[in-house]
Amino acid sequence: GLPGTIASPSQDTVLMDLFREYSKTLDKKNDKYERVYKASRDVTVRSKRVIFSMQRIPGLSEEERETLLGTASGDLRDIEQTLLKHIAMELRDEDPYQFVNAYTAGLQEYIEALSFHHFLLTGSIVSHEEVQRRLTYGPQDEAQAALVPLSVLVRPKEYILGVADLTGELMRFCIKCVSTADFDKCYQICDVLKAMHGGFLSLGYIPAKELYHKMMVFKSSLHKVEEACYSLQLRKSEVPADMLSDVFAMYDAEENSSTPLL
Amino acid sequence: GLPGTIASPSQDTVLMDLFREYSKTLDKKNDKYERVYKASRDVTVRSKRVIFSMQRIPGLSEEERETLLGTASGDLRDIEQTLLKHIAMELRDEDPYQFVNAYTAGLQEYIEALSFHHFLLTGSIVSHEEVQRRLTYGPQDEAQAALVPLSVLVRPKEYILGVADLTGELMRFCIKCVSTADFDKCYQICDVLKAMHGGFLSLGYIPAKELYHKMMVFKSSLHKVEEACYSLQLRKSEVPADMLSDVFAMYDAEENSSTPLL
Amino acid sequence: MEKEEAMDITEAFATYGSCVEREAEVRECVQGIVKELEKTSYSVTTILERMHNAQGVQNISKICEECREELSKVSGQYSDLQSRVPPGEYYRYHHTFRATTQRLVAATCLVTYLQEARLAPHDEVAASMGLSTRREDGFHLDLEDYLQGALALTHDLSRLAINAVSAGDYARPFQIRQFLRELHGAYSLLYPKNELRKRFDELKYALKKTEEVVYNLSLRGLKPAETETSG
Amino acid sequence: MEKEEAMDITEAFATYGSCVEREAEVRECVQGIVKELEKTSYSVTTILERMHNAQGVQNISKICEECREELSKVSGQYSDLQSRVPPGEYYRYHHTFRATTQRLVAATCLVTYLQEARLAPHDEVAASMGLSTRREDGFHLDLEDYLQGALALTHDLSRLAINAVSAGDYARPFQIRQFLRELHGAYSLLYPKNELRKRFDELKYALKKTEEVVYNLSLRGLKPAETETSG
Amino acid sequence: MEKEEAMDITEAFATYGSCVEREAEVRECVQGIVKELEKTSYSVTTILERMHNAQGVQNISKICEECREELSKVSGQYSDLQSRVPPGEYYRYHHTFRATTQRLVAATCLVTYLQEARLAPHDEVAASMGLSTRREDGFHLDLEDYLQGALALTHDLSRLAINAVSAGDYARPFQIRQFLRELHGAYSLLYPKNELRKRFDELKYALKKTEEVVYNLSLRGLKPAETETSG
Amino acid sequence: MEKEEAMDITEAFATYGSCVEREAEVRECVQGIVKELEKTSYSVTTILERMHNAQGVQNISKICEECREELSKVSGQYSDLQSRVPPGEYYRYHHTFRATTQRLVAATCLVTYLQEARLAPHDEVAASMGLSTRREDGFHLDLEDYLQGALALTHDLSRLAINAVSAGDYARPFQIRQFLRELHGAYSLLYPKNELRKRFDELKYALKKTEEVVYNLSLRGLKPAETETSG
Amino acid sequence: MEKEEAMDITEAFATYGSCVEREAEVRECVQGIVKELEKTSYSVTTILERMHNAQGVQNISKICEECREELSKVSGQYSDLQSRVPPGEYYRYHHTFRATTQRLVAATCLVTYLQEARLAPHDEVAASMGLSTRREDGFHLDLEDYLQGALALTHDLSRLAINAVSAGDYARPFQIRQFLRELHGAYSLLYPKNELRKRFDELKYALKKTEEVVYNLSLRGLKPAETETSG
Amino acid sequence: MEKEEAMDITEAFATYGSCVEREAEVRECVQGIVKELEKTSYSVTTILERMHNAQGVQNISKICEECREELSKVSGQYSDLQSRVPPGEYYRYHHTFRATTQRLVAATCLVTYLQEARLAPHDEVAASMGLSTRREDGFHLDLEDYLQGALALTHDLSRLAINAVSAGDYARPFQIRQFLRELHGAYSLLYPKNELRKRFDELKYALKKTEEVVYNLSLRGLKPAETETSG
Ligand SMILES: [Mn+2]
Ligand SMILES: [Mn+2]
Known part of the structure; x- marks a missing residue:
């Protein structure tokens, strides 16, 4: 059609055909986004359960503790090999940044669960490399061997945000440890949190609003843990060091058998 | 009790007795506040109904209009003589400012209704004095003649806020008048609103947040009315003045009898 | 016109x-x-x-x-x-x-x-x-101003209970607890609402704090003799 | 028509x-x-x-x-x-x-x-x-209202543990601790979320507080004989 | 136990x-x-x-x-x-x-x-x-959903009145005006409040718009014969 | 460690x-x-x-x-x-x-x-x-950027329809309306959501505005000859 | 010390x-x-x-x-x-x-x-x-205060265009449109940002409104003779 | 022209x-x-x-x-x-x-x-x-920047008082309390308002926190010898 004339019906059909194409393309992307998003939501739910189950540890016997951590380990492996692998397959040959908003929440929660588990096993914070390694899947058979390895991209951002959430869980764990008189764990958590606080401060001004909010929550967790350690110190101060073990023996006598000895 | 000693049980009772007194005083005031508040809420509901009924006027016949205004007049009188008088009796011998928050909303709505009615009857805005006069009740019998006259205090604030609300109703009325081709009423409303706008501007900076908000609503009402008048002028512009009456005659031929002739 | x-x-x-x-x-x-x-x-x-x-x-x-x-x-x-x-x-x-x-x-x-x-x-x-x-x-x-004002001293009293202990005055926290309890009983009669409610909540908090001080003293046998009866 | x-x-x-x-x-x-x-x-x-x-x-x-x-x-x-x-x-x-x-x-x-x-x-x-x-x-x-309401008593219990000690009742803190532990176990089964999660965290604090009271009593040998059975 | x-x-x-x-x-x-x-x-x-x-x-x-x-x-x-x-x-x-x-x-x-x-x-x-x-x-x-939903068609009707004229259908605006007037009368009985009031005000605008269309047609003698009965 | x-x-x-x-x-x-x-x-x-x-x-x-x-x-x-x-x-x-x-x-x-x-x-x-x-x-x-961008011209077109009339060009509003309708039909296929939905609403508004211009011209017999068929 | x-x-x-x-x-x-x-x-x-x-x-x-x-x-x-x-x-x-x-x-x-x-x-x-x-x-x-202040008159001008028509003055809207266009051209040179941008958007809105007034007058043949060339 | x-x-x-x-x-x-x-x-x-x-x-x-x-x-x-x-x-x-x-x-x-x-x-x-x-x-x-900045250290000091105790340094809380009191006295002379007032309230809070630390140490007889006079 030239200026001044009206588009012919055939032009109309051309336009409609084009848009039918566009619509298909959009739907394909949206459907993929939706699938990734749903998988991510399932990752969130299951990771939260793993975290929650590990919160039961304070007060359990060594044996129970190991069973529980073993189960958690299996659950985490399962999340990696089913849901997260499913996401990785969806993202094959895609620009992962295009779908990052769809899976960031689930990934962060998974990192929170994984790092919590790792801390309880080793007393240290899981490294970014380790997380990425767990979410990189080797070729399953000969046919695929030549392909780029399948993986879920773990940006440093997800790693840091996941670890930032860990601090809240550590605080809860620490409060429970005060109840069960697991003093060493309390001090250990306090040290780790302080080191992390230093790490956050060293980043300087943080442009991510999300992280800023998490920092505020983290600070309040840190203060709670510091106060817990302070009150433990006050407790200790009232008993001469050599008397302490006697006191605890007496104290524990009335505990039921499931409470660990100090 | 002297410093260092503990208050005796009798002191306890003294304290409790005092607070039982305080409690009674508080309850008395709160109950009165509650009663005034409830009456005010009823004033609001009934005033709104009066306003709503008057919004039906555009398009009615002169006769219907008069009946409707007559009913509204009776309703307003009734609100004054029952609910508002009840409030006035509650406030007798009180500092009216103490309860002003309890009845300000109802009073404003009543003023809105009254001034709407007054405008439809006379084309002018009811004066503050007139409002206060209607809410001042003379002695009912000899015994009370000596007392201060019973009244509901109408602060200039309530008056102005009520009148400010009127502007919204006038806008609605004006829009409906355009539909029913009551051009004179439209122009009349536009003039009144402009005069009121000048009045508000002359107040300068308005410290009351309430009034500021109402001003914003008012301005948008004013613009709507100005645009209604503008579109009426455009309509008129297409027909030579002497042809106009013919056109309207034709236009009205198909109207049912309830629509007023121009 | x-x-x-x-x-x-x-x-x-x-x-x-x-x-x-x-x-x-x-x-x-x-x-x-x-x-x-x-x-x-x-x-x-x-x-x-x-x-x-x-x-x-x-x-x-x-x-x-x-x-x-x-x-x-x-x-x-x-x-x-x-x-x-x-x-x-x-x-x-x-x-x-x-x-x-x-x-x-x-x-x-x-x-x-x-x-x-x-x-x-x-x-x-x-x-x-x-x-x-x-x-x-x-x-x-105004009665309400009195009632709200009078309730505003609770924060200072619970702080005083703490500082009294630091200064070696062990009797005062017991007295303060007693007084806060009486206040609590008296104000309970008013069915506190709105602003007064907030202050009443502060009173509860101050009382709880003072109770903890009393507990700490009691635990350590630092109860003064004359409070024995009401502690 | x-x-x-x-x-x-x-x-x-x-x-x-x-x-x-x-x-x-x-x-x-x-x-x-x-x-x-x-x-x-x-x-x-x-x-x-x-x-x-x-x-x-x-x-x-x-x-x-x-x-x-x-x-x-x-x-x-x-x-x-x-x-x-x-x-x-x-x-x-x-x-x-x-x-x-x-x-x-x-x-x-x-x-x-x-x-x-x-x-x-x-x-x-x-x-x-x-x-x-x-x-x-x-x-x-409603079940949720029950679950949230029932969790709201923890604050009062930990306060009671403190005041019981001041009043010379050394057995009660042991009982309260036991009850809070059971509550903790029961609510753990629900994977508490949102509002319930907040209340659950409060339970943890109440438990911690009560544990401290029990510890302080134990430290001073103020453990009552009769709690043996319920501890 | x-x-x-x-x-x-x-x-x-x-x-x-x-x-x-x-x-x-x-x-x-x-x-x-x-x-x-x-x-x-x-x-x-x-x-x-x-x-x-x-x-x-x-x-x-x-x-x-x-x-x-x-x-x-x-x-x-x-x-x-x-x-x-x-x-x-x-x-x-x-x-x-x-x-x-x-x-x-x-x-x-x-x-x-x-x-x-x-x-x-x-x-x-x-x-x-x-x-x-x-x-x-x-x-x-729900009745309220019906009442709000039914009032939401006014915008489309006043738009139809305009487009009907462009398409040479001069009767429709007269019909639409009639219908909007009836709607107005019916909803007036409800003393509309809140959300419904907003929609009611929209009805007023739709009515005004349609009236203007009818006026413009009348002015130009474009009034169709057959609307006499429904006007 | x-x-x-x-x-x-x-x-x-x-x-x-x-x-x-x-x-x-x-x-x-x-x-x-x-x-x-x-x-x-x-x-x-x-x-x-x-x-x-x-x-x-x-x-x-x-x-x-x-x-x-x-x-x-x-x-x-x-x-x-x-x-x-x-x-x-x-x-x-x-x-x-x-x-x-x-x-x-x-x-x-x-x-x-x-x-x-x-x-x-x-x-x-x-x-x-x-x-x-x-x-x-x-x-x-990006396809979405194209689709959103392409939809952003509607505001300018409806404004052009108005100004064209002021400048005496009565054919253009008819063309613009036609084009906006085609756009509307095409975008309807996409089931527009979120940001695109907002733009789609703007398209609807622009279309309505342009329909009013066409109505005003039609009413006054200012319809150009060649648009007769599609108007 | x-x-x-x-x-x-x-x-x-x-x-x-x-x-x-x-x-x-x-x-x-x-x-x-x-x-x-x-x-x-x-x-x-x-x-x-x-x-x-x-x-x-x-x-x-x-x-x-x-x-x-x-x-x-x-x-x-x-x-x-x-x-x-x-x-x-x-x-x-x-x-x-x-x-x-x-x-x-x-x-x-x-x-x-x-x-x-x-x-x-x-x-x-x-x-x-x-x-x-x-x-x-x-x-x-301050230059910025001047620039922002001078741009604040647009609302009043577009309102005047409307009210002038009601008062029978059909020439003024054409003048106002001309002035707003000049303002638009001038401020365009500043590449307006932030606060100035908001005011610039208001100018655009006022201009559009005034263009609609001019359109309505033009449509009805109410164009004044001397503006013929620039309208 | x-x-x-x-x-x-x-x-x-x-x-x-x-x-x-x-x-x-x-x-x-x-x-x-x-x-x-x-x-x-x-x-x-x-x-x-x-x-x-x-x-x-x-x-x-x-x-x-x-x-x-x-x-x-x-x-x-x-x-x-x-x-x-x-x-x-x-x-x-x-x-x-x-x-x-x-x-x-x-x-x-x-x-x-x-x-x-x-x-x-x-x-x-x-x-x-x-x-x-x-x-x-x-x-x-600017004087105000100095005054506000200098008042911003109180949070860190009250936190230090806590952490010092955990690290076994029992004297520091007494010193910090002393310093915070002096600050309180000095800033009281300014009749703090607005932003400064908020910071002054933070100072009060930090002081109260530190007083609680001192109280807890005093209660346990952990008062250092040299602070005896000022504690
Ligand atoms: Mn978490
Ligand atoms: Mn109203």
Whole structure:
């Protein structure tokens, strides 16, 4: 059609055909986004359960503790090999940044669960490399061997945000440890949190609003843990060091058998 | 009790007795506040109904209009003589400012209704004095003649806020008048609103947040009315003045009898 | 006709405008006096702060005397205020001096408690501020302001309980707990709502804090002899 | 033809109008009854406060009886409410009585604990309030309201542990600790989320506080013989 | 004794836990069905858009038939929804399907008007959606949703009045004006408030617009003969 | 052990920190180029503004040529951008140039419409900007950006319809209405959501405005001869 | 040692205190003068409002004269302000008089436009307010305040276009459209950002509104003869 | 005539445009330097954080030395800033570096306290930052920024009191309480308002927290010998 004339019906059909194409393309992307998003939501739910189950540890016997951590380990492996692998397959040959908003929440929660588990096993914070390694899947058979390895991209951002959430869980764990008189764990958590606080401060001004909010929550967790350690110190101060073990023996006598000895 | 000693049980009772007194005083005031508040809420509901009924006027016949205004007049009188008088009796011998928050909303709505009615009857805005006069009740019998006259205090604030609300109703009325081709009423409303706008501007900076908000609503009402008048002028512009009456005659031929002739 | 109409409206707005102005003038004048009251209140607070020092705990009676002296100014300032507020318009300007009045009530009640271990009642506080307690008398000490003000001393008392222990005074926390419990019982009768409710919650918090101090002393056998009966 | 039509519309809308009005009435009526429930809840709270007094710790059973009596009113009030809320519209008004219901659940559970050292389950609490536990029955005690309400008593228990020590009752903190541990275990099964999660965290704090009391008593050999069985 | 008790609690809480989970499932399922309803609503809107085209004005009856066919799906979708929402919990999920329901009411009323020049009443609309009008029946078409939905067609009608003129159909604006006037009269009986009031004000604007169209046609002698009867 | 631990964490934060910094550098660089694109876009908008003048309506083809010339710069600027964004990280920086790209698409589509009365399709617009349409090619014109951009010209078209009438060009509003209707039909196929939905609503508004212009012209017999068939 | 230290602090803070007080005085004084400026600004606005009245359009020149007289006070008020603001602290108080200054600029520019159909430039406006245009001179009319103020008159102009038609003056909307277009061209050169951008968007809106007025007049053949060429 | 006028406007606005641009450059340059200051401030904060570690309490003097070294950069950065801000426009850019300056003041005062147990006065802090204290000198350390900055260290001190106890240092809380009391006394002289008031409230909170630490130590007989007199 030239200026001044009206588009012919055939032009109309051309336009409609084009848009039918566009619509298909959009739907394909949206459907993929939706699938990734749903998988991510399932990752969130299951990771939260793993975290929650590990919160039961304070007060359990060594044996129970190991069973529980073993189960958690299996659950985490399962999340990696089913849901997260499913996401990785969806993202094959895609620009992962295009779908990052769809899976960031689930990934962060998974990192929170994984790092919590790792801390309880080793007393240290899981490294970014380790997380990425767990979410990189080797070729399953000969046919695929030549392909780029399948993986879920773990940006440093997800790693840091996941670890930032860990601090809240550590605080809860620490409060429970005060109840069960697991003093060493309390001090250990306090040290780790302080080191992390230093790490956050060293980043300087943080442009991510999300992280800023998490920092505020983290600070309040840190203060709670510091106060817990302070009150433990006050407790200790009232008993001469050599008397302490006697006191605890007496104290524990009335505990039921499931409470660990100090 | 002297410093260092503990208050005796009798002191306890003294304290409790005092607070039982305080409690009674508080309850008395709160109950009165509650009663005034409830009456005010009823004033609001009934005033709104009066306003709503008057919004039906555009398009009615002169006769219907008069009946409707007559009913509204009776309703307003009734609100004054029952609910508002009840409030006035509650406030007798009180500092009216103490309860002003309890009845300000109802009073404003009543003023809105009254001034709407007054405008439809006379084309002018009811004066503050007139409002206060209607809410001042003379002695009912000899015994009370000596007392201060019973009244509901109408602060200039309530008056102005009520009148400010009127502007919204006038806008609605004006829009409906355009539909029913009551051009004179439209122009009349536009003039009144402009005069009121000048009045508000002359107040300068308005410290009351309430009034500021109402001003914003008012301005948008004013613009709507100005645009209604503008579109009426455009309509008129297409027909030579002497042809106009013919056109309207034709236009009205198909109207049912309830629509007023121009 | 429209001309005339417009004038009516203009007049109404002019009336409203001048009314607003007059009110603004009175308010400004009132605010000036409130600033003076505020200063007195601030002085008393600064004096009272000293009771939390180690030496302070031992000198409470002296601190209270200083406060009384400072508080004696208040009566004249309220009489000034009263002369500015037109009769029958007390509640028109009430909000401008409300918060300050409550602070002064709190200070007065705190001093009375420290000197005599009891809550100063409404009429007594009003009298000491040169005010009536009855609305009919125009300018008065509103009951609600008294009740809210009197409840504002709880924070200071629970802090005093802590500092008293640091200064070696183990009896005071027991007394304070007793007093806070009585206050709690008394205010419970009022079914506190809104603002009073918030203050009542503060009282609960202060009571809980003081109970913890008492618990710590009891646990360590630092209970003074005479409190044995009520602890 | 349209004339007739118009009349039909008018008629229909007149009916619609009266429906809309009736609804406003129901809402107001419901709010009135909720106020009554609120008052009962306040009374019970005031009675329970007494258990923190020295004398109170010894009179807990009497305090509980008083509460039971006050709580016995609740059943009638809910039956009033039920008669006002049309069948099938429970969730239309749920938000208006939700908070109050949770407070009453908390009070009921606290009394049951104090009397019988156990958590009153959903059906028992519902029954004592004259309510069903099943949604199908229309007006019922919602499970979530029960779960949140029952978790709200932890704060009062940890405070009681403290005050019991001041009053010389060394056994109670041991009992309370035991109960809080059981509660913790039970709620753990729910994977608490949102509002419930917050309350669950409060439970952790209450437990920590009570553990400290127990520790302090143990440290000083103030462990009562008879707690051996329940610890 | 407590051991046993603890087990009971554990058992009870395991049951509670599964209840809480079931609820989350219902919510998700409901949202899925609402999405389907949303799609149907969108299809109908797209079909209705065609009536504003020049050819559309002449083919309104065909367009309406297509809409009816699309709308016939709605009944099954609501029946799905109904089967998912437990009895007595209609208002628990009401907010999730409220807006969609109003849009479908609007479409239904618009089609009925175009086909029969009258407002479909509550019961008729409900029936066509496979719903009851009575709250007692549980899942129903809420009166308020009907009233708001039915008022949402005014915008489309005043637009149609304009486009009809462009397409040379001079009779339609007269009909539309008549219908809007009747609607105005009917809704006036309700004393509309809040959301309904806003929609009522929109009706006034639609009426004003249509009046202007009618005026412009009259002015130019474009009044069709056959409107005499319906005007 | 803790020492080591702390070092691990410090390292992790250092890695994150440097990663954030690197990203910030790329972003800053990208923003610099986007500013250039922004300037081009602003120039084109300023040129296009002239079409609303009386003379403009008559000189549209000249205005379009000027725009084309200005738009020809865009291709080089995008190639700059492409060289800065690391391969496979297109969507990492997408948000920084998204809005600008959409504005440029809008301008391109508007010019194409004015010159050829048709909507420029995705591939054509991409080609004119020196971009691919396929994600696999890395730097490309995102389909959604095209769709949103292309929809952004509706406001300008409805304004042009108005100004054309003022300038005596009565045919253009009919053409514009026709085009907006086609756009409406085409976009309806996409079931527009979120941002696209907002733009789609703007299209509806523009269409309605233009329909009113057509109505006003039709009413006054100012319909151009050749539009008779489609009006 | 600490004793002495403490005294030093006290002394230093006494000094700081008097500094802080002096500053508060300056601020209060500045605010007082700004209030006067505010009053003048409101008077002018009230006078200008009259131009929207039916008779107002014919009396514009008289209205402008009244405004000029009122505006002539401004110069003295700014000279007062200047004498209070210490040198080098212009920008410390800038925010207190910024909004008022912009309103006065807007009023001045509006009057100049109404009298002479042109935009008063920065130096002319500054001179009429008794101010310099150069920052080096300390107290001056900031360029940004001028630019924002001058752009604030667009709303009033588009409203005048509407009211002029109602008053039968069909030529004015054409003039106003011309002026708004020139303003648009001029401000386009500034590449407006932030606050100025918002005002620029308001200008676009006002221009569009005025174009619609011109369209409505053109449609009805109400174009005045002399604007034929530029309309 | 209008032609010529329009050209004048264009010329004037071209000039305005270049002014606006120059300003944007200054602003950007200032922001760049502020970012550098920001970085120094964050480094110091990171170093100071270490004092809360278990080992940190013993290494405070070393930590302070590191801070001093980092803080020594500040002087050069402010001199850069000074060279960019045109004379008389200090307060135009004040808000851009205000928060950073206050943080640096806080860090400086904290280090001085930790090293010398006293509050660094205004002139000393200003000197260490290479700044004047007098407004007449143009670029200076504003008194208010000093006062707010110096008050910002209270949170860190009360946190240190807690962590010192955990690290076995029982004397430090007593010292910190003493210092906070002196600060309280000094700031009381200023009658703090607005922003300063908020910080003053934080001081009160920090003091209360520290008093609780002292109380807990006193209760357990952990009072250090030399503080006996002032505790
Ligand atoms: Mn978590
Ligand atoms: Mn109203």
